[in-house]
Amino acid sequence: MPWEQFMCAKLDELAVVGNRVRLGKLELVIRDIRDDKITRVGLRIPTHLE
Numbered sequence: 001m002p003w004e005q006f007m008c009a010k011l012d013e014l015a016v017v018g019n020r021v022r023l024g025k026l027e028l029v030i031r032d033i034r035d036d037k038i039t040r041v042g043l044r045i046p047t048h049l050e
Helices: 002-008
Strands: 020-022 026-034 037-044
Touching: 002 020, 002 026, 002 037
Parallel strands: none
Antiparallel strands: 020 026, 026 037
16 A cells, blocks of 8 residues: 555545654654645654653
8 A cells, every 4th residue: 555545544634744643653744745645754763662
């Protein structure tokens, strides 16, 4: 499944830059949207895992 489909399926709202989706202890962050499509996703890794 492409990242765009995965992110949109997890969001309860229209995707906008800055939206976050948790993936275990990690977060996927929408970084760029063009022509109503997610074109860049960032990965946020916590500095410490509990």
